[in-house]
Amino acid sequence: MEQRIDRIKKQLHSQSYKLTPQREATVRVLLENEKDHLSAEDVYLLVKEKAPEIGLATVYRTLELLNELEVVDKINFGDGVSRYDLRKEGADHFHHHLVCIECGSVDEIQEDLLGDVEKVVEANWNFRIKDHRLTFHGVCHRCIEQEKNSGEHVNKEANKA
Amino acid sequence: MEQRIDRIKKQLHSQSYKLTPQREATVRVLLENEKDHLSAEDVYLLVKEKAPEIGLATVYRTLELLNELEVVDKINFGDGVSRYDLRKEGADHFHHHLVCIECGSVDEIQEDLLGDVEKVVEANWNFRIKDHRLTFHGVCHRCIEQEKNSGEHVNKEANKA
DNA sequence: CCTTTCTTGAAAATCACTATAATTTATTAT
DNA sequence: ATAATAAATTATAGTGATTTTCAAGAAAGG
Ligand SMILES: [Mn+2]
Ligand SMILES: [Mn+2]
Ligand SMILES: [Zn+2]
Ligand SMILES: [Zn+2]
Numbered sequence: 001m002e003q004r005i006d007r008i009k010k011q012l013h014s015q016s017y018k019l020t021p022q023r024e025a026t027v028r029v030l031l032e033n034e035k036d037h038l039s040a041e042d043v044y045l046l047v048k049e050k051a052p053e054i055g056l057a058t059v060y061r062t063l064e065l066l067n068e069l070e071v072v073d074k075i076n077f078g079d080g081v082s083r084y085d086l087r088k089e090g091a092d093h094f095h096h097h098l099v100c101i102e103c104g105s106v107d108e109i110q111e112d113l114l115g116d117v118e119k120v121v122e123a124n125w126n127f128r129i130k131d132h133r134l135t136f137h138g139v140c141h142r143c144i145e146q147e148k149n150s151g152e153h154v155n156k157e158a159n160k161a
Numbered sequence: 162m163e164q165r166i167d168r169i170k171k172q173l174h175s176q177s178y179k180l181t182p183q184r185e186a187t188v189r190v191l192l193e194n195e196k197d198h199l200s201a202e203d204v205y206l207l208v209k210e211k212a213p214e215i216g217l218a219t220v221y222r223t224l225e226l227l228n229e230l231e232v233v234d235k236i237n238f239g240d241g242v243s244r245y246d247l248r249k250e251g252a253d254h255f256h257h258h259l260v261c262i263e264c265g266s267v268d269e270i271q272e273d274l275l276g277d278v279e280k281v282v283e284a285n286w287n288f289r290i291k292d293h294r295l296t297f298h299g300v301c302h303r304c305i306e307q308e309k310n311s312g313e314h315v316n317k318e319a320n321k322a
Numbered sequence: 323c324c325t326t327t328c329t330t331g332a333a334a335a336t337c338a339c340t341a342t343a344a345t346t347t348a349t350t351a352t
Numbered sequence: 353a354t355a356a357t358a359a360a361t362t363a364t365a366g367t368g369a370t371t372t373t374c375a376a377g378a379a380a381g382g
């Protein structure tokens with residue numbers, strides 16, 4: 001954690017930005033919620049807990065800055081807000097997402113999976129790929145499990161009628 | 162075109178919605194600009210040309226309705242607006258996009274490409290895929306060409322100095 | 323017709339996000 | 353140190369896209 005912050009600090013310095021207390025508090029929140037996909041508002045509320053005097057505009061600016069530095073990726077799942085996803089250190093590609101249309105959960109796929117596809121696109125469409133966004137919408141493993149169980153229920157109910 | 166509208170009309174009726182003149186004008190604009198990725202505002206301005214009395218709210222409502230009926234897909238390329246993409250009839254998957262970070266163009270890939278990847282995801286993550294969104298960000302073939310040419314220019318300039 | 327339901331258009335409201343301006347904090351020059 | 357300079361922050365006002373509200377206008381059924 002501290003090391004991670006140190007490296008981000010160095011990244012900021014390399015572009016002559018400072019790691020202010022507000023920026024550090026924001027980065028800590030992101031690190032502590034690495035698995036989540038927080039909106040700016042979410043981050044703001046969490047940062048306020050440890051730095052109550054911070055302003056919403058600062059959170060927006062910090063997230064934008066971290067996005068430029070490629071510390072976070074800005075993503076959009078189609079609900080009205082942008083979400084910020086900490087980029088895994090050393091990851092050479094942006095990970096993928098599984099959005100559940102039943103429960104709204106968002107799971108991650110760290111495996112690349114797109115290597116072959118990207119080769120085809122670069123070759124056949126003469127497109128130089130710099131980044132990608134891949135999201136699957138469907139039913140997550142938890143909801144599939146639940147379905148099995150409540151599926152039995154439904155059948156019992158159906159049998160009654 | 163007319164047949165396509167007829168089928169959409171039937172789809173609306175099957176859910177007891179009507180194909181009002183405003184809705185028809187909106188659908189026509191979408192059909193006439195099938196290759197583009199229009200925002201609600203874009204659609205509004207185009208519809209106004211053939212039905213000047215239409216209101217912006219109606220366009221939004223119609224696009225939302227068409228999205229529910231799966232006639233259009235609502236997509237978001239990260240600029241602040243939602244865009245509406247006519248779903249190809251009979252397409253069993255949503256097509257992919259190539260967004261150029263140089264010129265902003267958006268090209269389409271109709272080929273599936275994800276068959277194998279989806280099999281892996283369904284099997285290894287126990288996720289039942291219903292839909293997907295795949296977008297590549299990079300440099301389009303036009304900009305790559307232009308680069309080659311202006312690249313020569315740049316070199317000439319550099320040689321001058 | 324009369325009533326009910328669906329749609330619409332204009333305007334107001336909402337919501338996420340951005341820009342502004344005054345103030346504070348950090349850096350550099352004297 | 354001290355003063356000038358630059359960077360960053362805060363609160364607030366402003367934007368722009370989208371949604372909601374509400375009064376008025378068609379369409380459908382009896
Ligand atoms: Mn993620
Ligand atoms: Mn498209
Ligand atoms: Zn689920
Ligand atoms: Zn281009």
